[in-house]
Structure formats: structure tokens, C-alpha cells
Amino acid sequence: MPHYRTVGEVPRKRHVQFRRPDGGLYAEELMGEEGFSSDASLLYHRHAPTAITKAESVAANHHALEPNLPLSPRHFRTQDLAPDGDLVSGRRLLAGNGDVRIGYAATDRPSELYRDSMGDECVYIKSGRARFESMYGALEVGEGDYVVIPTGTIHRWVPSGPVEALTIEASGHIRPPKRYLSQFGQFLEHAPYSERDLRAPAEPLVVEGEDVPVLVRTRGGLTRLTYRNHPFDVVGWDGCLYPYVFNISDFEPVVKRTHAPPPVHQTFEGPGFVICSFCPRPLDFHPDAVPIPYNHHNVDSDEFMFYVGGDYSARAGSGIDVGSVSLHPAGFTHGPQPGAVEAVIASGATHTSELAVMIDTFRPLDLGPGALACEDGDYAWTWAR
Ligand SMILES: [Fe+2]
Numbered sequence: 001m002p003h004y005r006t007v008g009e010v011p012r013k014r015h016v017q018f019r020r021p022d023g024g025l026y027a028e029e030l031m032g033e034e035g036f037s038s039d040a041s042l043l044y045h046r047h048a049p050t051a052i053t054k055a056e057s058v059a060a061n062h063h064a065l066e067p068n069l070p071l072s073p074r075h076f077r078t079q080d081l082a083p084d085g086d087l088v089s090g091r092r093l094l095a096g097n098g099d100v101r102i103g104y105a106a107t108d109r110p111s112e113l114y115r116d117s118m119g120d121e122c123v124y125i126k127s128g129r130a131r132f133e134s135m136y137g138a139l140e141v142g143e144g145d146y147v148v149i150p151t152g153t154i155h156r157w158v159p160s161g162p163v164e165a166l167t168i169e170a171s172g173h174i175r176p177p178k179r180y181l182s183q184f185g186q187f188l189e190h191a192p193y194s195e196r197d198l199r200a201p202a203e204p205l206v207v208e209g210e211d212v213p214v215l216v217r218t219r220g221g222l223t224r225l226t227y228r229n230h231p232f233d234v235v236g237w238d239g240c241l242y243p244y245v246f247n248i249s250d251f252e253p254v255v256k257r258t259h260a261p262p263p264v265h266q267t268f269e270g271p272g273f274v275i276c277s278f279c280p281r282p283l284d285f286h287p288d289a290v291p292i293p294y295n296h297h298n299v300d301s302d303e304f305m306f307y308v309g310g311d312y313s314a315r316a317g318s319g320i321d322v323g324s325v326s327l328h329p330a331g332f333t334h335g336p337q338p339g340a341v342e343a344v345i346a347s348g349a350t351h352t353s354e355l356a357v358m359i360d361t362f363r364p365l366d367l368g369p370g371a372l373a374c375e376d377g378d379y380a381w382t383w384a385r
Pocket residue numbers: 296303328334
């Protein structure tokens with residue numbers, strides 16, 4: 001996030017003495033990307049953020065992936081997956097590759113403190129409400145929110161009832177597309193959202209506590225570190241690196257007279273993938289427009305689409321419903337189901353109510369056990385009916 005923010009108490013200059021009311025020094029911590037060469041924030045802790053008293057290995061489960069063989073389009077019904085664990089431990093792995101892992105979680109239980117040290121995470125809240133608590137402060141989140149969490153941010157999730165979420169774990173940083181930004185990082189006029197659409201922590205949490213476990217994910221696996229003092233003991237911070245929220249309803253769709261391709265829906269990008277938001281909008285308005293997608297073969301990407309609301313005219317007859325995931329891999333041509341084009345033209349529809357989150361990856365997606373547990377095995381043959 002290239003936008004400077006200051007929250008709570010910080011000293012007038014960086015790296016100078018900053019004292020607690022009792023005369024002791026606050027502990028300054030830099031959270032910085034790309035080895036001191038990119039966005040960073042400085043956080044001021046009441047206690048040393050380095051003091052750990054225990055390190056334990058934690059067994060990872062549900063993380064096996066298998067190739068999409070025999071190659072075929074897939075339909076997974078997350079609506080059939082039972083609630084499990086919490087928003088960290090309960091993630092059902094749907095698909096992944098070396099760049100990104102995509103999971104689904106349904107739960108009403110709070111998570112333990114968690115730090116993903118492999119990359120940024122983007123958690124899309126499909127339904128329900130939760131409080132996101134972090135070293136930077138708290139955020140109230142709800143339906144339609146993308147919560148973007150920088151690498152290394154210690155945080156936890158506290159649902160206020162049942163919550164369903166799509167979890168996107170990157171191997172690097174998740175950012176707004178470069179083409180939406182000026183050379184200094186301001187959103188440009190043609191971008192489908194702007195700084196005013198983003199929410200970030202407004203005040204520090206300042207939690208005290210001792211012997212606090214934090215689950216840490218690294219390339220090697222999971223570790224539970226016990227911190228002598230609570231990591232949320234931050235009295236203030238400033239900088240350009242912090243968690244933030246963008247709600248899908250604030251995405252301003254781009255429409256054309258004839259069909260516009262998915263890049264107009266792009267919302268974020270990460271290493272080896274993009275995230276797109278398909279939102280309610282006017283349909284293509286050329287008098288002879290074919291107002292739903294043409295058949296397409298993305299030779300360089302796999303398309304993972306999570307259907308979160310609305311009506312899917314282009315998918316009539318496919319079995320796709322709210323909660324469904326379709327995976328259309330490279331090597332397979334996909335498009336509207338038979339009769340869908342004629343039906344939409346005949347209906348005279350002028351708007352679409354579809355709401356979907358798409359992740360296009362530039363390397364093939366392997367399939368996770370969560371997906372295989374809720375697969376609709378007939379989907380691949382629906383275009384031939
Ligand atoms: Fe597609």
C-alpha cells in the first residue's frame with residue numbers, strides 16, 4: 001500500500017529516543033518489504049518484539065495437492081463443505097501452485113494469533129462479520145470485504161457469528177495493479193477504485209499479556225512461537241505498509257458496447273496471479289451485442305472463479321450456483337453453456353447481477369483436498385448436452 005498513514009503515538013523523527021511514561025524506551029520495529037528497498041512501517045512496542053520463550057513444530061494438515069489430471073474443467077461446491085476449525089486452521093485447500101494457495105473456510109470460532117511469513121494474504125469475506133485484530137490495530141470486516149494482510153503481520157480473526165471466506169495465500173506481495181497507479185502510487189482517474197474506498201486501522205489496540213502463542217507459517221511448515229509479551233502492545237506506527245480492506249461493492253465496473261474481457265475487472269495482482277471482481281453492471285449495449293462472454297482459451301492461465309452472489313445467466317444448465325467454484329484450466333476452451341447466448345439475447349436483459357471473485361494464475365493450479373471433497377463430477381460434460 002503506497003499511502004502514508006500514522007496511527008497512535010510516534011516520535012517526531014524516526015530512530016530517535018521515544019520514551020514510555022515510566023521513562024523506559026519504547027521498542028522500535030521496522031516491518032519492511034524487499035530488504036529495506038520498498039514500502040515499510042515503523043511500529044513502537046511497549047516491550048521487545050524479539051522476546052520468545054518457546055518454539056514448537058506444528059503438523060500441517062489438508063495440504064496435499066494433486067495435478068488436474070485427467071485435464072478437465074472442474075466445478076466445486078463449497079456450499080457443501082461443513083464448517084471446520086477457524087479462519088486459519090479451518091482452511092480447506094481448494095487449489096494451489098508454487099505462487100498461490102486458495103482455500104475456503106467456514107467457521108464461527110476465533111483463530112489463534114497467526115503470522116504468514118511466506119507472503120501476503122487476501123481474505124475475501126463471502127458472508128458474515130468478523131473483527132480482524134493485528135499489530136497495526138483492528139478492523140471490523142463483513143460481506144464483500146477483501147482484507148489484504150501484508151507478509152509477517154501478526155493477526156487473528158474473531159467472528160461475530162458464522163463466517164465464510166475465500167483465503168488467498170500469496171508467495172509475495174498483493175498490490176493494486178500498477179496500471180491503476182501514478183509513478184508515485186496514487187490511484188489514477190481510470191482506476192476502478194481509489195484511496196477513499198480503502199479502510200485501514202485508525203487506532204492502536206495496545207494489548208498487554210504474557211506468554212502469547214503465535215502460529216507462524218514459513219516455507220518449511222508451521223511453527224508455534226511463544227512471545228514473552230503480547231505482540232499487539234503497539235502504541236503507534238506510521239508508514240505505507242499495513243493491512244487494509246476494500247469492499248467489492250466499491251469496485252466501479254468498466255463497461256463497453258461489446259464484451260469487455262476480464263482484465264477490466266482486475267482488482268489486485270500478486271506474483272503469478274491476478275484477482276478480479278465481477279460486479280453487477282449494465283450489459284454490453286451495442287444494438288447487436290452478444291452480452292455474455294465468447295468462448296475463450298487462455299493459453300497462459302488457469303481461471304478459478306468463486307461465485308458469491310447474483311444470477312449467472314451465462315452458466316444456466318451448468319449447475320453453478322452461489323458458493324460454487326469453477327476451474328477452467330489452460331488446455332481447455334470454455335464459454336457459455338449451450339443455449340445461453342440465445343436465451344440472454346431473447347430476454348432483452350440490460351443488466352447483470354453477477355458477483356464473483358476470480359483468480360487467474362499464470363501457472364497451472366493443482367487440486368486440493370477441499371476441492372476434491374465437494375466436486376460436481378458431471379460439470380465437464382455440460383457443454384456437450
Ligand atoms: Fe473464462
